[in-house]
Amino acid sequence: MLKRANISIKGNVQMAGFRTFIGNIADSLTVTGFAENQEDGSVKVVCEGEEEKIKELIKAIKEKNTFLCSY
Numbered sequence: 440m441l442k443r444a445n446i447s448i449k450g451n452v453q454m455a456g457f458r459t460f461i462g463n464i465a466d467s468l469t470v471t472g473f474a475e476n477q478e479d480g481s482v483k484v485v486c487e488g489e490e491e492k493i494k495e496l497i498k499a500i501k502e503k504n505t506f507l508c509s510y
Contacts, residue, residue, distance in 0.1 A: 444493045446484040447477075448500065457482060464499045468492040 458474040461484060465472065470493060472486030486493060 440490075441487050442490045442493055443485070443487045444497075446486070446497065446500075447481050448484065449481045452480070452482045460503070461496075461500065464496055468495055470496050 458476075461474045461482075465486060465488075468488065470486045470488035472484065474482055474484045477483050486496065488496075
């Protein structure tokens with residue numbers, strides 16, 4: 440069953456390549472969705488996929504960076 444997650448990533452995340460980084464991980468996990476910069480400096484990620492794959496995506500973001508990630 441597919442799940443949907445709304446993820447907010449805070450910190451210095453609106454840098455060149457960050458959304459591409461997320462997209463590459465999501466693609467490798469067959470998770471679909473989008474990432475967009477927010478006015479407050481955070482990045483919003485909305486994604487769909489198998490629950491375990493979404494958890495892997497969140498884990499990969501947290502491991503690569505020290506950003507505050509909530510969903």
